[in-house]
């Protein structure tokens with residue numbers, strides 16, 4: 001099926017720095033989408049039942065012309081802890097799935113930004129917006145300066161400001177031509193870029209570069225975000241960055257996106273937030289860590305009782321501890337040191353596989369499959385098991401494409417990819433809130449893998465790649481297609497929350513896929529009746 005082709009070469013987008021390429025784009029406004037979080041899901045750790053307590057803020061004033069594109073229902077306010085942020089105005093609400101953004105925002109990366117300064121003129125509102133972006137240059141320690149210096153070197157080469165052996169006076173003259181009075185002036189821009197740039201992604205969340213949007217950059221971080229930054233309609237003339245509310249936002253509530261992948265455990269989220277953004281996160285999710293009753297799915301074990309779907313929290317104290325299943329109460333004795341060793345080993349394998357995924361994808365796949373056998377007590381949502389399964393899913397999809405379109409080897413890989421994808425989805429459901437774009441895309445990936453044709457569907461019942469307690473028995477024939485259709489239905493329901501009205505380009509694609517699949521299923525029914 002042609003839809004399957006779109007899965008190839010896809011890489012899950014991770015929020016975070018990437019200085020790979022330069023893009024610009026504009027924004028198409030998305031309108032209100034009706035809907036709310038289903039009650040049965042509002043207990044999920046990532047879907048707060050009530051609005052978090054609001055901190056003290058004061059209004060932030062700026063020159064006329066600046067942030068002109070901020071919609072009427074939002075305002076810029078300042079808090080002591082986080083600095084500026086974007087808030088819903090008193091008396092206003094934002095509906096889940098609504099675009100809280102920022103039409104007309106240009107998306108530029110660093111090189112273009114430098115040239116833009118000359119083109120726009122320093123006095124222009126657009127350039128003022130860039131200069132208003134937070135620079136952390138004064139707060140960086142020597143270690144944090146290093147990546148910035150490397151970026152600076154690459155940039156001056158790229159701009160041809162300072163090729164090798166250029167006399168300092170010549171470098172200074174070229175910098176001045178571009179509007180920078182010194183290297184420090186340029187470094188300030190780099191710091192602004194580092195603190196305020198976004199991952200630029202395609203409508204299906206493949207990472208393709210970096211975007212700058214001074215207005216969206218005002219938004220503060222939470223590991224339990226109420227909004228997301230996406231590019232739902234692509235990057236062309238009609239596409240661009242949009243900020244979409246994941247749930248209804250109340251008057252006075254701050255718009256919050258996550259700067260990091262919320263599937264990561266707190267220690268890694270904190271590290272990234274400290275290293276790149278220089279702050280300690282005190283969001284609702286991070287605060288939950290003080291609640292000893294709470295089991296974080298990112299660091300949980302699976303219940304050891306067969307058939308039980310409960311989780312057990314990993315102990316924090318050293319030594320051997322007895323932990324209890326959240327559902328059936330089964331108890332298990334675990335050694336903290338041995339669990340930590342497991343995680344460290346799996347993390348090393350994951351990093352190695354990430355490093356060689358393009359140069360030696362077979363070896364990367366082999367490494368990941370081997371470590372899965374050692375990883376059985378961990379929940380599917382736990383780090384780094386979920387990340388291992390995500391990478392493995394991608395490598396299996398790529399491997400399927402390297403084979404002829406029929407044959408038992410391809411069938412086997414396809415079955416492994418579909419099984420892996422089901423495991424990934426199950427893990428993601430525990431860590432991403434309702435409507436999160438990453439989960440919406442995973443529904444589509446899993447559905448496409450299930451609908452891909454096999455040459456011998458009836459013989460391929462169970463994957464042999466996964467350890468027994470991870471192995472899934474996926475249905476075959478019409479039941480497989482029905483399962484795929486159910487996943488597409490879930491995607492249709494959730495995509496508008498993460499990508500705005502209609503679910504963006506992916507949402508449209510899903511409608512077409514579902515229509516074709518329904519037709520195929522009804523034909524099977526017809527054949528069944530005739531038999």
Ligand SMILES: C[S@@+](CC[C@H](N)C(=O)[O-])C[C@H]1O[C@@H](n2cnc3c(N)ncnc32)[C@H](O)[C@@H]1O
Pocket residue numbers: 081082083084085132133134195196217218219220221222276277278279280281282283
């Ligand atoms: C992209 S900027 C956000 C806008 C920024 N507050 C301003 O005034 O321009 C990122 C910076 O905002 C601050 N910030 C964002 N979210 C925060 C949070 N949850 N807690 C503390 N500081 C935060 C940090 O200084 C961070 O480096």
